[in-house]
Amino acid sequence: MRLTFFGATREVTGSSILIEAANRKILLDCGLFQGTKSSEERNYAPFSFRAADIDFVVICHAHLDHTGRLPKLAREGFRGKVFATAPTRELTQLVLEDSEKLMEEKAERENIPPLYELEDVARILELFEALAYEETIEISPGIKLTLKNAGHILGSAIAIVESEGVRVAYSSDLGNVPSLLLNPPAHVDNADYVICESTYGGRVHEDIKLRKLKLAEVINNTIAQNGILMIPSFAIERTQELLHDIEDFCSISGCERPTFYLDSPLAQKVTAVFGKYPEYLSETLRKNHKNKNFFGLERIHFANTVEESKQLEFAPNPKVIIAGSGMMNGGRILHHLLNFAGDGKNSILILGYQAQGTLGRKIFEGNREIKIYGKKIIVNAQIKSIGSYSAHADMPQLIDWLSYSKNVKTIFLTHGEVDQQLTLSSKIKSELGKQVVIPQMGESHDLY
Ligand SMILES: [Zn+2]
Structure with a gap:
């Protein structure tokens, strides 16, 4: 069996790994490079293999940095099968269609051709075949595939590929434990080789119990200042966790103020997919919410059209606006930042990883002078x-x-970024005594 790394090497985005075994070619994830302009340009470079030569793709979860080059693969001749869980297929459709729309807008603004079109998205979606957790199938003579729960987002999976006497486990992205919404990642105890993510390989997260207290503090501060709280949020998982926490906050405080707005049609559609697959949600959540009211949606105001989104500027304070994109590199959050980031009584609440080169990273690192749509803004929020x-x-x-x-x-x-990988690598060596490789782009390894 041969492994070759074609993305997310010494960086976080662009996940893609090629496995060659039993005369077949299998691609694990086919993600988009995101962040800086030069990393985005790499999405336009030709694949390092012929798309038509790939027999199978395994999609471990729907995030764009794991799925974003799939339509390009279809466009360039891939006609094999794509294996994923049922919710991953649905979320992938939402994510790819949304990304196509953003690309089209960007293409018009910056005069660059979009990476793919809606018909390429439709073509790839036809090739999906659903696989449940813990179900093992022989995808081709001598190649077995199993998906296990990764606990990262709805439907996310760890992939185990077994062929030529070698068993490889690919973590894709592993969830943070405990998750409010998902069961913890499944353990893998029989792999010969493991490919493991390292986004936070050098960090220890703050205690999850503090999170509701901190959220309450930020919301209460917004009420006290009669201000606006902007929460750039990832449409999948983060938004649903946030809605769940807001519901808890409101059930304690009564929540007459502030008004909560979800300004993301994508997040709204994703939330509906969560409701459709309760069997993929954690047992605790299902036990606590027998009525399936996981997200307190009756409290939330939705902005569907662009016009409704723009009208939020005039909605009375205090208000909380949840909008994409999560790293502030596009989406409706930008016009809210443009309107409100200059005012010191407003706040921006950052909830997740901000890739290098994104506006979110700049704001997170304390840069006060930013540019949105070519306009300079001083961040006082x-x-x-x-x-x-x-x-x-x-x-x-x-x-x-x-x-x-x-x-x-x-x-x-x-x-993972290199500093995170180096810290994790030395920890693995000292605590587990295992050999670690941090592959470069295009690096191959023969596994026996
Ligand atoms: Zn992910």
């Missing part, structure tokens, strides 16, 4: 963050997950 909303495992959780793979020969680290 208060910048707050809550780390425990992360959908990724931190260092102790990654070490714990890896510790179940007792007989692993080598652990490959992907999906």
Whole structure:
């Protein structure tokens, strides 16, 4: 069996790994490079393989950095099968269609051709075949595939590929434990090789119990200042966790003020998919909410059209606006920042990973002078963050997950910036005594 790394090497985005075994080519994830302009340009570069030569793709979860180059793959001739869980297929459709729309807008603004069109999205979606957790199938003679719960977002999976006497486990992205919405990641105890993410390989998340207190503090501060709280939010998982926490906050405080707005049609559609697959949600959540009212949607005001979104400027304070994109590199959050970031009684609450090169990263790192749609703005709004909303495992959780793979020969680290990978690597060596490889782009390894 041969592994080649084609993305998320020494960086977080662009996940894509090629497995060659039993005369077949299998691609694990086919993600978009995101963040800086130069990393986005890499999406236009030709694949390092012929798309038509790929037999199978396994999509571990719907995030764009794991799915975003799928339509390009279809456009360039891929006609094989795509394996994923049923919710991953639905979420992938929403994510790819939304991304196509954003690309089209950007293409018009900056005069660059979109990476793909809606018909390419439709073509790839036809090739999906649903696989449940813990179900093993022989995708081709001599190649077995199993998906296990990764606890990262709805339907997210760890992929285990077994062929030529070698078993490889690919973590894709591993969830942060405990998650309010999902069961914890499944353990893998029989892999010969593990490919593991390392987004927070060098960090320890703050205690998840503090998160509701911190959220209450930020909301109460917004009420006290009669201000506006902007929450740039990832449409999948983060928004649903946030809605769930807001519901808890309101059930205690009564919540006559502030008014909550969800200004993201995508997040609204994603929330509906959560409701459709309760069997993928955690047992605790299902037990506590027998009426399936997980997200308190009757409290939330929705802005569907662009016009409704613009009207939020005139809605009375105090108000909370949840809008995409999560890293502030596009989406409706931008015009709210343009309108409100200059005012010191307003706040911006950052809940998740901000990739290098994104506006979110600049704001998170304290840069006060930013540019939106070519306009310069001085950020006077208060910048707050809550780390425990992360959908990724931190260092102790990654070490714990890896510790179940007792007989692993080598652990490959992907999906992390180099400093995080180096810290995790030395921790793995000292605590687990295992060999670690941090692959470069295009690096191949023969596994026996
Ligand atoms: Zn992810």
